[in-house]
Amino acid sequence: MKFPKEFKKYLILIKTAWLRQLVYRTTIYAYRFGNIFDILFQMAIWMAVYKSTEVVYGYTYHQMLTYIMISWLINFFISNFGVEDTIARNIQNGELSIYLVRPLSYLKAITAFSIGRASMSIISGAIMQIGVIAVFHNHVLPPSSIWAIVEIIFIVLISYFVRLELSMLLGMLALWIIEISGILHISNVIIRLLSGGYAPLSLLPAAVYQACLFFPFAYIIFLPTQLYLGKISLLQGFYGILIELAWLAVLYVIIKIVWRKGLRQYEAVGI
């Protein structure tokens, strides 16, 4: 297979990031180990809750457990494991300057880097989560239909890039505010919350829930889980995909604008 030259250099970046990740195999396994506990504890809370009640906001016990399992799985697939930190660090340390003089686009390079870096974690996370689901298969419902799965795969693919765009925007804040780890912390909590990563968004007050649907976050995790559970129709899922694609485009434009303005602002501190 022959790739255009332009593409090839980014392919090398992906490969290098992947190889570099291989060095940290044990660390990655250790992270997964922690994730397993995170998931088990979340399950334990809901198990205790459902001892006292049958249904919580339209969610039966099995639906809730399925929600948690599937949302974790999707969360692994779309995670870029802190690209915002990498960008912020590149800016803070002034390493960005080195990228700027190279014959490649920083934004494309960081996208390639994130794909290479995340793939090892995505693979290990997905395998682990599928293992967890297999162990608890009695508590987890099957997908509503095959077509739902097809739509979910589409959504998750787009979600990876929407999430990546959000991370890029957050990281670029470092061009204006140098020390941003606190802001990154809050933003990640908010994004996880508004995307339904902690609990189904429908648990939120109706007005907040409606507001969530106006933001891109809800489409990252919440939408695919609803499709999986059959709580929304395939047609609604299709509309969801269109909205997510629109967000992908909008965020792309915002990134381009912020990047242009930001580069003028860039002071190359720390060199």
Place this chain on the structure above:
Amino acid sequence: MKKYLLIITDEFQRHLAYRANITAYSIGHIIDVSAQVIIWSVIFSQVSIIKGYTLTEMMTYVVFGWFFQHASSNYNFEERVARDIERGTLSSLLIKPISYLRYITACAIGRVGFAFATVWGIAVILLLLMHDRLIFNFNPIILLIILIMVVIGFFIKLLFSLIIGLFAIWVVEISGTYFSLNIIAKFLSGAMFPIALLPSFFINLTLLFPFAYTLFVPLQLYLGKISIYQGVIGVGVELVWLIILYGIVKLIWHFGLKKYESVGI
């Protein structure tokens, strides 16, 4: 003593440089607590009691639990210790006329100073916002026992962080390890949700570890779910753990120093 006091003030002032950043973290905390409050409110709109917890008790657990957790937190101090080892900074500290373990303890105390103040600030905000949904217990003896438990809890967690951080002498890259251990420790302390929700076997299991005594047990005392006598026993268990962990730190330090390779210099 005076030199360690200097380290504490020094470290405190250094962290004043990150005022805005620490405050930003605090806003994240408020969102975190709010999310828990919302989720529990939703759940309790369908049922009135879960494993002996009413809505007000659960709200009190969430808000005060958050406060106890952060009042005794050292904010991932293991990272600092691990970094000292990974980068070889430890070497320059070893040749100074101070004990590294005491030095690092002084750093930890100074470092949390500003964050501790913001935790109090947020606690006041949360209490004002939620005063009609919380239980207030002004029994001075109970409050005193809780204060002692939380203070000892700070040192227990600090020793635990030192132990994890010192692992870096053997395993250089340990971020994944402490990520996992912290989740387990957080769960065992009851910071994720009341351990009382679990089957009694797990409750007894968590009481074997020191973490429950830094958060879950003081909260049970506050909520009046255990007696003052049981609270005092809790303090005793905590003290025993403090001594055990201190012994482990000394032991690891003793063997670790022989292994220390001062990489990264």
